[in-house]
Amino acid sequence: MFKGRHFDQSVILLCVRWYLAYGLSLRDLREMMAERGICVDHSTIHRWVVHFAPLLMERFNRRKRAVTGKxxxxxxxxxxxxxxxxxxxxxxxxxxxxxxxxxxx
Structure with a gap:
């Protein structure tokens, strides 16, 4: 899923997770990554979210345990x-x- 990407898998997942979970703006995420020494553009983060969010949701739903009857x-x-x-x-x-x-x- 992450083969051939310029950035490490952990950076991509962190940005996508923070964007979806905490409602941060793309520019806020860009600044947060810059504070960690990672130079990434806000449009790149947006492309990650658009590309990886549906794939991650599909994988999470496959692993999600069914709710018991009680x-x-x-x-x-x-x-x-x-x-x-x-x-x-x-x-x-x-x-x-x-x-x-x-x-x-």
Whole structure:
């Protein structure tokens, strides 16, 4: 999947992951990579995201474990960014979180 790429696989995966997970701008990612001594253009990062995001999603979905037939809902009251919120989680019989949802107080 990464054969023939100018940059190392770890750099590409890190940029794609940070872009998708944290909503950073492409220029922010370019600056973050520059701080680490890696000179990469924002358009290159964009091409990585467009190319690798669907491929990674396909691979993750192939490895994703099916949810068991038994699950339960868990509710707790936590503080997020200084505000109290309810955290609802659906947990399967193995103990893995299937889904979660925040609601305001």
């Amino acid at each position: 699950w339960h809902a868990d509710e707790t009251y936590i503080k997020v960014r200084g505000r109290w919120t309810y955290l609802y989680r659906a947990i399967d019989s193995v103990g893995d979180a299937v889904e979660f949802w925040f609601s305001e107080y």
